Amino acid sequence: MNRLAFFLTLAMLFSLTIHAQNSTVISKTAESPIYIEGFNYPKFDELSHFAWFSINFEALEGTEIQVIGEHYRRYHADRFSLGAQLNQRIGKKLYMLGGYQKEWDLYNSGRGYPNPDPRHEIFLGMEHQVRENMLLDVKLVRPIKASNFYSMGLEGVGTRLEMGTRIKF
Secondary structure (H helix, E strand, O other): OOOHHHHHHHHHHOOOOOOOOEEEOOOOOOOOOOEEEEEOOOOOOOOOOEEEEEEEEEEOEEEEEEEEEEEEEEEEEEEEEEEEEEEOOOOOEEEEEEEEEEEEOOOOOOOOOOOOEEEEEEEEEEEEEEEEEEHHHHHEEOOOOOOOOOOOOOOOOEEEEHHHHHEOO
């Protein structure tokens, strides 16, 4: 039963990101403090896929809770991650963020079925809004439970520093 619930939840969240191959933002309104963001890269071949989504809830002025997800598939990997993140504004354009994420190896090192043991990680970082539609972030990510697989491209790496950019269209 637990496995069925996992796959139904995974399918539901994955379908949220499949609907289009462009950026989608549903803005929050005065009536609703919730907004959804998502992005699906164009398909360059039949196997490759990358998409992410974020369901955001403004809990207090300057404090936001997010449910985040990402799907990544290439020839030798198929990964899905799901997490929760808290963003706290500490300046006009500066945010502190922290959270927890799980990552599943759907390809399971070539076995063809999902690995039932996800990779568990916590993270803490900062995000800076460079322009209205451009964000830079840096996070310290630490695994909190032993796992039999690593995040893509990080074989043998435990705690790591991640840096990234996001551009909103």
